[in-house]
Amino acid sequence: MDNGYMRKARELVAAAEDGTIFVTSDFADIADATAIRQCLKRLTESGQLRRIRKGIYEKPRFSNLLNEYVAVDPEAVANALARNYHWTIAPSGEAALNLLGLSTQVPAIWSFISDGPYKTVELDNTKLEFKHRTNREITGLSYKTRLVIQALKTLGEDNITLGTIEALSNRLTKEEKKTMLKEATESTDWVYDTIRKISGEK
DSSP: OOOHHHHHHHHHHHHHHHHOOOEEGGGTTTTTHHHHHHHHHHHHHTTEEEEEEETTOOOOOTTTTTTTTTOOOOHHHHHHHHHTTOOEEEEEEEHHHTTTSOOOOOOEEEEEEEESEEEEEEEEEEEEEEEEHHHHHHHHHHHHHHHHHHHHHHHHHOOOOOOHHHHHHHHHHHHHHHHHHGGGGGGGHHHHOOOOOOTTTO
C-alpha cells in the first residue's frame, strides 16, 4: 500500500500529460530527498515514469499510429533542466528555426542560450547544449519573444524575407505579438524592425 508521499507522487504524475518531463525538484514539496528517490524508483519500476538520465524522468507517450513509444522531446527536457537549475533559456540556432517552423531540419545538437553556466547534456540520440549569454538577451522576456529573437539572429538580417515574416506572423497569436512588441524594444534595430513587421506594425 502507498504511504502518503508515494500517493502524492503518483497523483502528480497521473495528472500530467503523456510526454511530460519531470526533474527531481518537481517532487520537492512532497517529501525529503531520500523518500523522493524511493518514489521515483517505484514509479519507474511500474512504468509510470521512464528514466532519461540521472535526475530526469519522462511520463512515457505511446503512439498508436506508430505502435511504439515516442522519442523524448529535447525542448521539454531543456525546459525541465532550466526549471531545476532556475535558469532562463531560449532555443537558438537550428533549434529555434525548427521550433518556429522555419526549418524542417531536426538538429542533432539542440542549442540554447542561458543565463546559467555552459553545460551539455546527452540524451539518446541528441545532445543539448546550453551556452551562457548576458542577462540582457533573455531575462525579463517571455519564452516566445526569446525564441523569435534567436531565430531572427540565426537567419541574419540579409536572409529575412517576406515569407519569413508571414510565416512567423501566422504562427504567433495576437497576444504573443503584442507582448513581443513591448519586450523586444532593447533588441538591435533590425531585429525590432522585423518584429514590428511580424506584428503588423507599419
